[in-house]
Amino acid sequence: MLFQVQMDVRIPHDLDAATAQALKQAERTRAQSLQREGKWRHLWRHAGRYANTSVFDVGDAQELHDILSTLPLFPFMEIVVTPLCRHPSSIHQDDR
Amino acid sequence: MLFQVQMDVRIPHDLDAATAQALKQAERTRAQSLQREGKWRHLWRHAGRYANTSVFDVGDAQELHDILSTLPLFPFMEIVVTPLCRHPSSIHQDDR
Amino acid sequence: MLFQVQMDVRIPHDLDAATAQALKQAERTRAQSLQREGKWRHLWRHAGRYANTSVFDVGDAQELHDILSTLPLFPFMEIVVTPLCRHPSSIHQDDR
Amino acid sequence: MLFQVQMDVRIPHDLDAATAQALKQAERTRAQSLQREGKWRHLWRHAGRYANTSVFDVGDAQELHDILSTLPLFPFMEIVVTPLCRHPSSIHQDDR
Amino acid sequence: MLFQVQMDVRIPHDLDAATAQALKQAERTRAQSLQREGKWRHLWRHAGRYANTSVFDVGDAQELHDILSTLPLFPFMEIVVTPLCRHPSSIHQDDR
Amino acid sequence: MLFQVQMDVRIPHDLDAATAQALKQAERTRAQSLQREGKWRHLWRHAGRYANTSVFDVGDAQELHDILSTLPLFPFMEIVVTPLCRHPSSIHQDDR
Amino acid sequence: MLFQVQMDVRIPHDLDAATAQALKQAERTRAQSLQREGKWRHLWRHAGRYANTSVFDVGDAQELHDILSTLPLFPFMEIVVTPLCRHPSSIHQDDR
Amino acid sequence: MLFQVQMDVRIPHDLDAATAQALKQAERTRAQSLQREGKWRHLWRHAGRYANTSVFDVGDAQELHDILSTLPLFPFMEIVVTPLCRHPSSIHQDDR
Amino acid sequence: MLFQVQMDVRIPHDLDAATAQALKQAERTRAQSLQREGKWRHLWRHAGRYANTSVFDVGDAQELHDILSTLPLFPFMEIVVTPLCRHPSSIHQDDR
Amino acid sequence: MLFQVQMDVRIPHDLDAATAQALKQAERTRAQSLQREGKWRHLWRHAGRYANTSVFDVGDAQELHDILSTLPLFPFMEIVVTPLCRHPSSIHQDDR
Structure with missing residues (x-):
């Protein structure tokens, strides 16, 4: 089952820089793993914005939530x- | 070049029924032709709404406009x- | 799989009264049939508004769309x- | 009497982690107690978001307020x- | 139980004038009857707008809906x- | 002259707890004094939210501003x- | 007492042209009369839009409503x- | 003096087709005349929408209004x- | 040339109190100087809110920006x- | 290919003043370099606001993103x- 997910990222300016960097790196690793599993079918950047449009291919809404809510x-x-x-x-x- | 396009369709209730039907049929024919050409890469219905998310793969913004503005x-x-x-x-x- | 659906109904004032009445009657019949099938789990009126909150229990988003898009x-x-x-x-x- | 309540949770990133954890644990305990009492009839997570739709079954608006305003x-x-x-x-x- | 109700009235310009006049007269009659019964506790005009703020004093949400949905x-x-x-x-x- | 005033209160989570407590106490004292004077005619809590609807009965907009802008x-x-x-x-x- | 009033005018395209013209003429006559009486203190056009910002100088909200609600x-x-x-x-x- | 103007055009579906065509032709003629005069400095279509971003170079807000309010x-x-x-x-x- | 300017002021609660006080005093001094020069024609408080409506009388948009962007x-x-x-x-x- | 970009800048009040100053200076240097390269075709200030409208002339959306996302x-x-x-x-x- 397919879900379109739009994510707008807003990292607070007073978040520790090392923490922010580690979170972004962990996010990338997780995103690539999910893409290789075929769960995260498409991942496009919105030009000029810290945002993306993604298409997820999961069994149901529960699996979608488990994936999204554990993203770094x-x-x-x-x-x-x-x-x-x-x-x-x-x-x-x-059409996937 | 990729563009995400969200379309919400609102057909006025007092539009002549035959006209509406002809427009919808022409829209479908045109949409399928553009998909076969590879210009209209993805076309997904929003569950429960008369709306879709599409991804177009065109040369530039001008080509996108020429396509969208001539949809029935x-x-x-x-x-x-x-x-x-x-x-x-x-x-x-x-990723297309 | 559960979907929350909020519906706000806006019937144009110049819609033929008999047509409107027939649509409402057909809507009621269809809604009750879907409730008896267990697809339309909950149906609550918003107090003071021509609107409802519903919970649907369907196999996937496709089934939800097929139901909603054919409501009168x-x-x-x-x-x-x-x-x-x-x-x-x-x-x-x-929790259904 | 039934009330639909949508809750979007936004925990500030600079809230002390132990405090946040304690608040979440207390929230869960309270939520489960209210469900067992029959006051909090339904509690559904919005897939992909830190948000829920709930249905409360209370005597009146005062009881609803007393419950919600004391949630951790x-x-x-x-x-x-x-x-x-x-x-x-x-x-x-x-329909409860 | 008290409910605050804000009503914005938008009468379509192409509604038959006699019909509009009859609806407004019926609305006034009904509003005054409900005030005399003590159900419609307060009724204030928003200065400069075809809108009002009202306070209803009813047994529950069902009674509120029955009153509002039958206003002319x-x-x-x-x-x-x-x-x-x-x-x-x-x-x-x-405080009523 | 009557004014409807809706107040949504948002106390920052990092405001000193003692300060917040003192402000709330001062607010209550002031609100009750203004009610006894007849300036603050109605004060209702919005069920489930840190918000209220109030009705003020003052000489003019200036008096309203002087009252509201000095609330703690x-x-x-x-x-x-x-x-x-x-x-x-x-x-x-x-109708007051 | 001063009130700022913003008016956005939207005349339906299917309103009879003679009616529209008569309404606009009556509106102008009334606006100029109110300006001469000192009730309508300022009247500025928003550049590029069928809208204005006005400042009214009236005894109270009731007088403001009586003026605005009878504008053609x-x-x-x-x-x-x-x-x-x-x-x-x-x-x-x-400052008037 | 420069003004950015965004125009979204919404022609009612029940406007007479010949009238609509004549208005569009007159609009084009007027737009090109204003461009040649140097008043309408830039005119860009928003890709995929019946909308444009324009930059006008006029003496003041009055001249801008006189131009825009007389567009067909x-x-x-x-x-x-x-x-x-x-x-x-x-x-x-x-930068013009 | 006249510009209507609406200003909503939001001073962060964690701004140093002495700094805030100094900024407000400087703002008042500057506002009064600009009023005496005839640049800031009108300055009205919105009743009950930390906001104002102002009318500026300046040569062009550049002068308006130079004034507003240097307000304390x-x-x-x-x-x-x-x-x-x-x-x-x-x-x-x-009408100034 | 042309893109209109509107940028609203909101620098947090608790950002270190020297950091803020350095970022603004770096932003200016980068903006002027991109203008000289012909990528950043137009750059206009919105009068009275910390915002601008820009027009970029780039090869595609990727180049636009690479430019915008690396602005200081x-x-x-x-x-x-x-x-x-x-x-x-x-x-x-x-029209560039």
Whole structure:
């Protein structure tokens, strides 16, 4: 099942720099692992903003929550979740 | 170049039913043609709403505008365009 | 899988009265059928407003969309969909 | 009487970690106690967000306020309250 | 139990003038009847706007809904409902 | 002259606890004094939120400002002011 | 007493042209009369928009409402009212 | 003096087609004339939307208003005006 | 040339009290000087809020910016600027 | 390819003054270098606000992001990006 997830990241300016750096590195490692597992299908940067549009391919909303809520930068993200389904005009039976 | 496009469709209730039907059919034909050309890369329905998230793969903003502004349902759409680029944590060089 | 759905109904004042009445009656019949099937788990009126909060229990987002987009009053609804999952402080394993 | 309550939790990043942990633990204990009493009828997590939709079953608005305003995480919540009543299309006389 | 209700009235300009006049007259009659019964405790005009703030004193949310949804101008109102309770700094045990 | 005032209180979490307590106590004392003078006609808590709806009965906007801007919690309030007048459907000549 | 009033005018495109013209003419006549009486102290156009900022000098909110609600274009205006008072840094005792 | 003007055009679907066409043609003629005069310095389409960002170079706000309020499509535009001035980091003394 | 300026002041609670006091005193001094010069034509307090509506009479947008951006409290203000011009229904040739 | 970029700068009041000064100086140096390269085509201050409207002329969205995300003040900016293209009523083939 597909979910569109928009993440806007706002790291407080007074967060310790080393902590911020470690969180970002851990975030990247986790994101790449989830991509390799096929859970995080697409990951695009919004040009000019510290934000992304992602598409997740998970079993259900619970699995989505377990993934998102354990991302290292989760406490600093504004997240919008949109459940997706097949569009009747799509030429794909299964557009992932 | 990739653009995320969100389209919310609002067809006025007093639009002639045959006209509405013809517009929807023409929209579908055009959408499928653009998908086959590889311009309209992804097309997902928002569950429960007359709306979609699309990803277009075009040469530039001009080509995107030429495509969107000639869609049959364009006069009845609210459209939000977000230019996308590669995310540094993506495992793909080119995620389309 | 559970989805919270908020529906705000706005019937245009110049819609034919008989048509409006027929749509409302068909909506009620469909809503009750879906409740009996267990798909439409909860249906609450917002006090003082032509709006409701509903909880749907469906297989996935596709089934939710198929249900909502065929409701007789769908063209006159503003709909907000929120995917739900288990809350870690819930005393229920499965709160439906 | 039923109230829908949406809670968005925003814990400041510079709150002492031990304090935050203690508040969350106390919140869970209180939430489970209120569920067992039947006051807090439903508690669902919003997938991907530090937020929930709850349904409270209380005598009146005063009791609702007394409950919500003494939750341990109350100072860090954005709360939206919607009074609910029976929907005329509900198949239940009393949907709790 | 007290509810604050804000009503913004928007009568479409193409509504038949006689119908509009009859609805306004019926609204006034109903409003005055509800005030005399003690259900509609306060009714204040917002200076310069076709809007009011009202305070209703009803048994529960169901009664509030039954009253509001049968007001003659209900189809043309935007309504916001806020459940009220006693303020701890009030000098009244029961401020109606 | 009547003004509706909505106050949302947001006390920063890093404000000294003793200071916060003193401010709240001073606020209560002042609020009760103004109620006894008849200036602060109504004071209702919004159920579930650190907010209130108040009705002030003052000579003019200047007196309203002098009162509100000297409330102990004024620096931590978001305030919305709505000037009220008699509603033509009110059964009262003077609804205070 | 001074009130700032912002008026945004939205005349429906399907309003009869002669009616619209008559309303605008009547509005102008009334506006100029109120200016000569000293009630409508300032009237400025927002550059590039069918909107104005006005300052009214009236006895109280009731008089303001009586004036605004009888303006010929009142049914087609979005109105925002802000009660004003003396600013402590003003060099005028009475800035009208 | 420079003003940034954003125009969103919303032509009602029930406007007579010939009228709409004539308005659009007149708008284009007027826009090109103003560009040749040097008043309308820049005119860019927003990709994918019936909207533009323009920069006007006029003597003052009055001249801007006289130009915008007489555009043939003015009654169907949402307009946002932003007065511009020199940016201290600009390498141009006069960036038009 | 006239500009309407709305200023909402938000002084952080953890700003040093002496600094805050000095800034406010400097702001008042500067505001009064600009009023005496005729640049700051009107200055009204919004009743009940730490906000004002001002009307500036300056040569152009550059002069407005130079004035506003050097106000002592500028870093703590939310500012909205609206360029004004003569209203065709004004009885004044030049309403300042 | 042209992008309109609006930047609102919000420097936290508790950022070290020397750091803030160094960031602003670095921002200016970088902005002027990009202007000289022809990437940053226009840079206008919004009168009365710490904000600007800019027009960038870059190869694609990736280059735009690489530029914006490395601006010294990027962590303190709210940024809105609008992709632009040729307006059919423009008298220029290429309006930069």
